[in-house]
Amino acid sequence: MTEQDFILLPYPNILEEGNFSWESPSNIALVKYWGKKKDQIPENPSISFTLNECKTITTLTFTKKESNKDFSFEVYLDGNKKDDFKPKIQTFFERIESYLPFLRDYHFKIETKNTFPHSSGIASSASGMSALALCLVELEKQNVYRFFNFQAIENIDLNFFNQKASFLARLGSGSACRSIEGDLIVWGKTDSIEGSTDLFGVKYPYKVHQNFKNYQDTILLVDKGEKQVSSTVGHNLMHNHPYAQNRFQQAHNNLEKLKPILESGDLNAFIKLVESEALTLHAMMMTSMPYFILMKPNTLEIINKIWRFRQDSGLHISFTLDAGANVHVLYPENEATQILEFIKSELVAYCQNGHYICDQIGFGAKKID
Structure with missing residues (x-):
């Protein structure tokens, strides 16, 4: 179109x-x-x-x-x-x-x-x-x-x-x-996804493993204030960014890598790719000119605790970040009980006023009659 x-x-x-x-x-x-x-x-x-x-x-x-x-x-x-x-x-x-x-x-x-x-x-x-x-x-x-x-x-x-x-x-x-x-x-x-376009979003057209159904996202509200740098400003700083072209190609490559991960249900590979993407996003912010940091000290504390807990427990907990300080904790539904207990006991203390949101995958917008 x-x-x-x-x-x-x-x-x-x-x-x-x-x-x-x-x-x-x-x-x-x-x-x-x-x-x-x-x-x-x-x-x-x-x-x-x-x-x-x-x-x-x-x-x-x-x-x-x-x-x-x-x-x-x-x-x-x-x-x-x-x-x-x-x-x-x-x-x-x-x-x-x-x-x-x-x-x-x-x-x-x-x-x-x-x-x-x-x-x-x-x-x-x-x-x-x-x-x-x-x-x-x-x-x-x-x-x-x-x-x-x-x-x-x-x-x-x-x-x-x-x-x-x-x-x-x-x-x-x-x-x-x-x-x-x-x-x-x-x-x-992108060549990786049939029907993809720059003009609008399209539903992912390939097979997705049961592991990713009802995937959970607990959002830890580290900082509920206004961001110090707007997303619009951040996007514009990519125009002359020294690593921009490599980053754009990396995104194409990671979408290609994600297809067999979603089909096979390989949670460990999913974790590596998603966390790498989150950190790369913030690396682009930290290496632009002017440079800026949207993560807060508590963001890093949460990330380190997630890594330690994953190693000790063997559970498939991971994180991702948007252009801000808050942490999206991602995990499969069948591990929710143990991971939520860890979140409440170890991570909520790093949230502003102890606030967090329990969410999961949804299926889009709805008209309200």
Whole structure:
């Protein structure tokens, strides 16, 4: 598909007012994307687990307005007006207007809430932008359906709906395109994955061993504050990074290596690859110019304790990191009892105010009736 495929034939805006609600999860990348080209195109492919409990719930209320000169919207987080969110939404609307031509015809009230701390390294922009994109595509779908009297519309089937929502979400936040579906989502064109594309996330198309079903992710909230360096700034620092090209190739190679691991259920090989990816992501941050460190001392304490416990117990506990200080502790469902006991007794002490989230693989966004 190309970008032009997401521009539908002209249709009138039938709906005068109303609202739609969607919930969309965050995701945690196993093979990381770091660095992007123009129009939110990734420099390298990535693959992620979709989460289940860490999600954003967004209600989009829309009212037709007389003038279509400007975008008109207000944003609320947890019931509080958030004008500081407006520049990002403004940029998002500017990027997607050619694909959703009705944006200037409505006034929007965007009400959103997270089930996890905002801006704390759990990809709130991914769940937030994907939830908003889903609401907007839902509005388009309802207008088109009403115009065509609810007859079957080839371009508005479920597959197209998800692809367009993922495509639009990407233009708000790159990793948001991986939050529409689950449980394993690939984003970025690579020869390793049939059907992969830079334009939107696709479901991982190959066999996955039972070991990875219901995989657990306990998120240790080491630091719930704002990151000192935004992901956007971090991605931009890859443009002149001395190790960028090697890193991009490494991601392609690791996706190829991951395929037989997922098929065979080789947990030890999975652990090595995923932890290496996490540390490589932070190595790119530490070797950019300017350089920065998002890990905290307690992040390192947790990692070392995980390594020691894995060696002593033989259990398949591992970690991954996003662009932040928090630690995602990954482990198979059949080892959850022992590993959770270890987490509570040894690792929670390193969390801010003892806060952590128990999550697992999920299966994508849901419309809320």
